[in-house]
Amino acid sequence: MTTATDAKPLELDDLQHFLLTRTPAMAARYEFLRFPDAARGRAWLSVLLEKVGSAHAVGDQALDARWVTLAFTWNGLRALGVPEAALAHFPAEFRQGMAARAEVLGLTGHNAPEHWKGGLAGDDVHAIVILFARDAAERDRCKAEHATHVAAQGIEVVSDLDLEAIPPFDHAHEHFGYRDRISQPVIAGTGVVPTPGSDAPIQAGEFFLGYLDESGQVPPLPGPEALTRNGSYLAYLRMEEHVGRFREFLAAHGKTPEEQELVAAKLMGRWRSGAPLTLAPTQDDPALGKDKERNNAFDYGTMDPHGYGCPVGSHIRRMNPRDTGENLTRRRMVRRGGTYGPHLPEGQPDDGTERGLAAFVGCASLVRQFEFAMNVWVNDPRFSELENERDPFVGTHDGTFDFVIPKRPIRRKLTGLPAFTTIRGGAYFFLPGLGALRALAANAFAQG
Amino acid sequence: MSGEWKSPAAMAIPKEGYFELKQGRYGPLYPRSPANHGFTIIAPVKPGHEEKVRAYGKTIEDAIKGTPDALAVLQLHYLRWVLFELGGVTYFMYQGIFDTDFDKYTEDAVALFNSLGVTTVFENLVGFPEDWKTNAPAFIDFVRKHQRPSFLEYAEYPYATAKEVKSALALKDAFGKMLDEMQ
Numbered sequence: 001m002t003t004a005t006d007a008k009p010l011e012l013d014d015l016q017h018f019l020l021t022r023t024p025a026m027a028a029r030y031e032f033l034r035f036p037d038a039a040r041g042r043a044w045l046s047v048l049l050e051k052v053g054s055a056h057a058v059g060d061q062a063l064d065a066r067w068v069t070l071a072f073t074w075n076g077l078r079a080l081g082v083p084e085a086a087l088a089h090f091p092a093e094f095r096q097g098m099a100a101r102a103e104v105l106g107l108t109g110h111n112a113p114e115h116w117k118g119g120l121a122g123d124d125v126h127a128i129v130i131l132f133a134r135d136a137a138e139r140d141r142c143k144a145e146h147a148t149h150v151a152a153q154g155i156e157v158v159s160d161l162d163l164e165a166i167p168p169f170d171h172a173h174e175h176f177g178y179r180d181r182i183s184q185p186v187i188a189g190t191g192v193v194p195t196p197g198s199d200a201p202i203q204a205g206e207f208f209l210g211y212l213d214e215s216g217q218v219p220p221l222p223g224p225e226a227l228t229r230n231g232s233y234l235a236y237l238r239m240e241e242h243v244g245r246f247r248e249f250l251a252a253h254g255k256t257p258e259e260q261e262l263v264a265a266k267l268m269g270r271w272r273s274g275a276p277l278t279l280a281p282t283q284d285d286p287a288l289g290k291d292k293e294r295n296n297a298f299d300y301g302t303m304d305p306h307g308y309g310c311p312v313g314s315h316i317r318r319m320n321p322r323d324t325g326e327n328l329t330r331r332r333m334v335r336r337g338g339t340y341g342p343h344l345p346e347g348q349p350d351d352g353t354e355r356g357l358a359a360f361v362g363c364a365s366l367v368r369q370f371e372f373a374m375n376v377w378v379n380d381p382r383f384s385e386l387e388n389e390r391d392p393f394v395g396t397h398d399g400t401f402d403f404v405i406p407k408r409p410i411r412r413k414l415t416g417l418p419a420f421t422t423i424r425g426g427a428y429f430f431l432p433g434l435g436a437l438r439a440l441a442a443n444a445f446a447q448g
Numbered sequence: 449m450s451g452e453w454k455s456p457a458a459m460a461i462p463k464e465g466y467f468e469l470k471q472g473r474y475g476p477l478y479p480r481s482p483a484n485h486g487f488t489i490i491a492p493v494k495p496g497h498e499e500k501v502r503a504y505g506k507t508i509e510d511a512i513k514g515t516p517d518a519l520a521v522l523q524l525h526y527l528r529w530v531l532f533e534l535g536g537v538t539y540f541m542y543q544g545i546f547d548t549d550f551d552k553y554t555e556d557a558v559a560l561f562n563s564l565g566v567t568t569v570f571e572n573l574v575g576f577p578e579d580w581k582t583n584a585p586a587f588i589d590f591v592r593k594h595q596r597p598s599f600l601e602y603a604e605y606p607y608a609t610a611k612e613v614k615s616a617l618a619l620k621d622a623f624g625k626m627l628d629e630m631q
Contacts, residue, residue: 326521327556
């Protein structure tokens with residue numbers, strides 16, 4: 001067991017690029033695969049692993065047009081021939097899978113696995129191929145190429161999902177119109193300098209196995225070193241966004257467009273431009289929203305302790321309580337993903353087409369990081385001494401929860417919040433390092 | 449605040465410690481009772497370690513004297529540490545009453561206990577994992593295994609949180625001062 005306390009450099013040649021590099025992708029495709037047997041799974045893997053970029057390679061080759069990532073469920077590792085003795089060392093939550101942990105995550109009611117799509121609630125999904133592409137044409141080219149490979153090896157595609165950025169294309173945002181990707185943890189050892197107001201770099205062991213983490217230790221690896229070192233866990237969520245319902249809610253709670261924008265901002269904690277309410281409490285400031293040097297430069301404890309600007313129950317304040325939270329360096333996660341489904345232009349009625357966000361969070365401990373965030377920050381009605389609230393966007397809503405907007409002299413309480421989103425599927429994956437992918441393809445973990 | 453505090457209440461709890469099985473991250477969730485959340489951990493002390501455990505009482509007293517809000521994050525009402533003999537074995541009983549569900553904030557509590565040195569008192573208990581610093585699941589498992597759920601809890605002012613109690617006392621203080629100023 002390693003117990004060194006010195007941070008070692010990131011093994012950029014071995015780490016998959018996924019959590020370390022944000023690629024300039026405008027389109028993506030996720031394929032959820034099942035291996036009929038170990039031999040076919042390994043044959044498929046041995047070809048595809050050559051296309052997976054390391055953090056080093058992707059960092060160097062900005063001219064790439066597509067980026068491939070491979071990850072496996074616990075059942076998938078077994079299907080590839082990893083022996084039971086090695087599989088047993090993985091943490092319980094990963095072995096059980098997301099569907100079995102739904103109650104812990106608060107994924108109940110309309111968000112429960114019984115309603116999930118794409119075969120994600122069952123045991124059939126063994127692997128995911130995540131393809132990010134510069135544009136839809138390149139995505140479609142790769143899709144066709146992979147279809148040929150999958151057919152040749154006899155691999156079953158359980159389900160798939162195509163993703164594309166939505167207009168306007170000058171900034172990342174989701175279907176409700178909020179600017180996205182403003183706040184991400186910086187991983188120590190990458191050399192990235194946090195923007196003003198962002199956390200100091202977080203030790204790599206919070207995201208990758210085998211590194212010093214924020215406890216000051218290198219935790220023991222969960223299984224054979226050749227399989228687990230430089231690995232991470234991914235939690236996948238496919239979240240439908242009910243755009244029509246959201247716009248109706250704003251219209252019902254604000255008499256003027258300005259009032260409606262303020263309600264939208266209070267729910268998120270930022271204006272849709274990205275400007276934080278703590279810095280722009282009464283009026284949107286689009287220049288602030290897009291300015292990375294300023295749009296994260298705030299705290300809550302001294303600047304907004306009562307939530308008169310940014311409500312305590314707003315999405316961004318729940319998901320990162322900043323200086324008012326405890327032990328936060330042990331809760332940080334890297335987010336990746338994008339939008340799927342067609343853009344619904346303002347003023348058009350909801351067409352009933354599924355649209356939303358399909359995203360991953362990467363971390364070193366699902367139970368400590370992802371499950372904590374879902375259980376406490378997202379779905380605990382009494383989080384931060386609130387009385388009866390859940391995260392207005394990601395929380396499981398059935399019309400019985402409120403949203404309080406602190407205000408002088410008297411607060412405003414929005415009652416019976418509808419579900420702006422529905423979870424359509426989810427899964428836990430293990431994201432191995434490149435050496436581990438090669439070892440899996442070579443059946444290096446077989447017993448005897 | 450709903451006014452539930454006005455009428456004293458008791459709650460009898462089934463043997464399992466809960467009414468219906470609800471899964472938390474680390475095991476079954478225990479219900480919030482009129483006396484809020486809490487735990488009672490009972491474990492045998494390693495032979496000859498009793499005085500070491502007792503000495504930690506003073507350590508914690510000094511820590512809180514130095515940093516009165518050191519445990520604020522736990523939203524505690526009370527902690528009670530007790531040593532008792534049974535069948536020639538000394539047992540340590542650790543009882544805490546607080547406003548948060550322990551399952552939710554387990555790691556925060558462990559991190560806090562580590563930083564205050566509270567965890568080291570556990571090293572004197574039989575069966576405590578020696579690698580607890582790097583093996584959080586084993587630490588949590590130890591706590592879970594030694595937790596004895598209540599079968600009755602009572603509160604004179606049910607469901608009031610520590611924050612609400614402190615707010616009420618602060619208001620009383622403020623009113624008292626205001627009345628003094630008006631003399």
